[in-house]
Amino acid sequence: MTAPARTPRGSAELIRAEEPVLAHNYHPLPVVVARAEGAWVEDVEGRRYLDMLAGYSALNFGHRHPALIEAAHRQLDRLTLTSRAFHNDRLAGFAEKLAALTGTDMVLPMNTGAEAVESGIKVARKWAYDVKGVPADRATIVVAADNFHGRTTTIVGFSTDETARQGFGPFAPGFRIVPYNDLAAMEAAVDETTAAVLIEPIQGEAGVLIPDDGYLAGVRELTRRRGCLFVADEIQSGLGRTGHTLAVEHESVVPDVVLLGKALGGGIVPVSAVVGRRDVLGVLHPGEHGSTFGGNPLAAAVGTAVVELLETGAFQRRAAELGTVLREGLAALTGKGVVGFRARGLWAGVDVDPALGTGREVSERLMREGVLVKDTHGSTIRLAPPLTVTAEELTGALGTLEKVLTS
Structure with a gap:
């Protein structure tokens, strides 16, 4: 006998399902990732997000290289x-x-x-x-x-x-x-x-x-x-x-x-x-x-x-070259909601004006705009995209950050 087809559960239902069975040692952003490729992930509802965290650098080569x-x-x-x-x-x-x-x-x-x-x-x-x-x-x-x-x-x-x-x-x-x-x-x-x-x-x-x-x-x-x-x-x-x-x-x-x-x-x-x-x-x-x-x-x-x-050294060179794009983009945002940053290669800690929100709140706003990052202490967020990210994708993410901080 064939089992009846089951309607896939949405993000909210899946998140609620985790509550009684998973130990609460994490406080994830409310997005449920179902598939991924390169620098992009897709949630269970089909929405796409640019991954600017890359699994805390575990995904340096992108998803599913x-x-x-x-x-x-x-x-x-x-x-x-x-x-x-x-x-x-x-x-x-x-x-x-x-x-x-x-x-x-x-x-x-x-x-x-x-x-x-x-x-x-x-x-x-x-x-x-x-x-x-x-x-x-x-x-x-x-x-x-x-x-x-x-x-x-x-x-x-x-x-x-x-x-x-x-x-x-x-x-x-x-x-x-x-x-x-x-x-x-x-x-x-x-x-x-x-x-x-x-x-x-x-x-x-x-x-x-x-x-x-x-x-x-x-x-x-x-x-x-x-x-x-x-x-x-x-x-x-x-x-x-x-x-x-x-x-x-x-x-x-x-x-x-x-x-x-x-x-x-x-x-x-x-x-x-x-x-x-x-x-x-x-x-x-x-x-x-x-x-x-x-x-x-x-x-x-x-x-x-x-x-x-x-x-081959290609990924190292790419991180160095795109790191310049990242630093220049963050420098342009200084005074526009960014009060300081530290960057080396494709890795940055960005200090947001606390008046604009905590790092968690900024991360949630970016998520709603299709960019995934992670907060750390206070009003600081971390950026660590896959080394496969393109200059256009990186610039787009920085534009989204500007939109979130100035809107």
Whole structure:
């Protein structure tokens, strides 16, 4: 017997259906996305929106990039998971290509960004004990205020965002928090117990905060001089977003360890990695760290295709060129509802006049006009379109922002 045809539910009905069954750890904009292509998404009613968030940079190559979809389909027909109990025929090639792209020696594959951060913390501590000679259980890691490295209990323990922290303690010790973009404070916090300095080259969740020129080079010099590791969290800023493969390249800095995620999975599967020097990642031995899904064949196939897209440098150049369009457009809006902005490549934090609304309210108005963005703290919104966006689409989105702020 054939089941009767069912009328598709609309956005309002689907949103109401989520309320009793989904934990309320998110407060999404009231749009229900059903399909997507490139820089555009379509909701269940057929309305189209320009995606100016790109999954917090997880969709650097746009929705359903043909090369990535083809790689996923091809691998789905062969092998998806073995666990690391066995070798698979895709992982070594992925690791070799990723190491070459990032100029590193060794790759530790994981799944999510938070897992990459947790793994980086473990590696840094193990290195401190085995190589630096820090006494057992006394290793410290210096981090920056207003950081965002993930949502696990270890990570929120060194967050300065009370919303992220409150109600989730007790927290793991061993972290020292200093102001971001303050080398003197960092110098004072580093001592003989310091395993690493862990920072974002650009603080995304904080509002795309870009440090002063020389800050990252200063961190590199300080950590080298004081004998600790520089761990750069490039989960949002990396893989083409800022006009370079890695954001640290803007100051020609080479960290000891780099944390990658989001765009590494092409918006298809969760893929993350810790990449770095052999003498650092080499401190791990069998049984000391692992992941059932980390390095699975499907993830490795998609990750390899992502690396191949970046190997030509075309996406990095595109982000740099369109970044000029973005900065010039935002500069033209300054004084027209925009009170300040920070931008690097195709990534910007835009401070809206609070008299015009909160970041959430501005995001809702833009949504009604067919542009999707995300607010962060206060009256700040973030812009991070796919690197496949066109200059015309970008200009159109900025025109929509002007309309929303001046109408």
